[in-house]
């Protein structure tokens with residue numbers, strides 16, 4: 001079930017202990033790959049505004065969240081694509097928005113600015129999660145893939161949220177039909193109950209890095225807890241249950257109902273956008289004057305007191321329910337949210 005189509009499956013795996021470790025690992029594999037193929041000048045790493053890639057120094061450097069970067073030094077030689085969020089053109093969309101594929105061309109701008117020969121990799125979340133459910137515009141990921149290929153830049157998908165069934169396919173890579181060179185994952189690998197992450201590499205990336213005489217270390221990177229036995233047992237058990245209960249594709253059956261129920265909140269007070277894909281929704285609220293984030297936080301506390309755990313990020317409510325959720329539970333979650341939105345000032 002590794003990401004990618006037959007023949008191009010990213011089925012060479014490096015185990016880690018978390019999403020952050022997966023991101024650091026993927027970035028380092030990209031650098032090692034470029035050097036291994038004689039492209040050692042390629043050391044630059046490109047991320048995207050409003051991206052979240054965990055809390056390691058690599059992750060915060062390619063990440064695009066000011067507060068995660070402000071206090072800490074970041075890596076030299078990184079840059080960022082523009083984000084794709086555009087409410088003026090794409091409000092209240094079910095699935096992928098129509099407008100914004102051209103934003104992928106921002107990578108061409110960075111190539112023109114820095115030179116392709118300095119860029120090792122570009123990392124994006126296929127659907128940005130932590131900065132409020134930003135769904136890729138139609139054609140955007142395809143274009144990013146095409147530009148990366150043309151310039152010898154590795155494409156990394158951070159699937160820490162989207163991996164393992166969140167969109168209705170095992171990975172966002174499969175859902176969108178766009179195959180990167182590396183995928184960083186974690187969370188769903190063990191159903192989030194035991195720390196474990198994984199980096200999935202394509203055969204060409206793996207084979208270029210893992211060469212040389214047997215018995216020598218090819219990649220000077222690894223963790224004590226890579227492939228930890230307890231985590232591996234939890235991972236195997238989770239994968240068996242995903243398979244037995246069809247959970248990696250269950251979101252595909254639920255996503256229409258999910259979208260209909262969530263978009264039903266459209267006329268609730270303060271709501272300026274609702275966006276849905278797979279089993280994810282973002283509900284964006286207008287900020288309270290002088291207190292950004294306060295309104296969504298009040299919705300969070302109101303919902304929590306009534307038994308519904310939602311996530312808020314700024315003034316965006318982000319929903320990402322368990323894959324076993326039932327239709328009636330989707331409806332009751334929406335009803336709790338609607339009541340909270342009615343009550344909040």
Ligand SMILES: Cc1ncc(COP(=O)(O)O)c(C=O)c1O
Pocket residue numbers: 018019020021023052053054055125129130158159160161186187
């Ligand atoms: C897209 C993405 N990447 C990386 C991470 C970091 O994962 P962890 O918290 O396991 O280090 C997260 C965590 O939410 C994430 O959403």
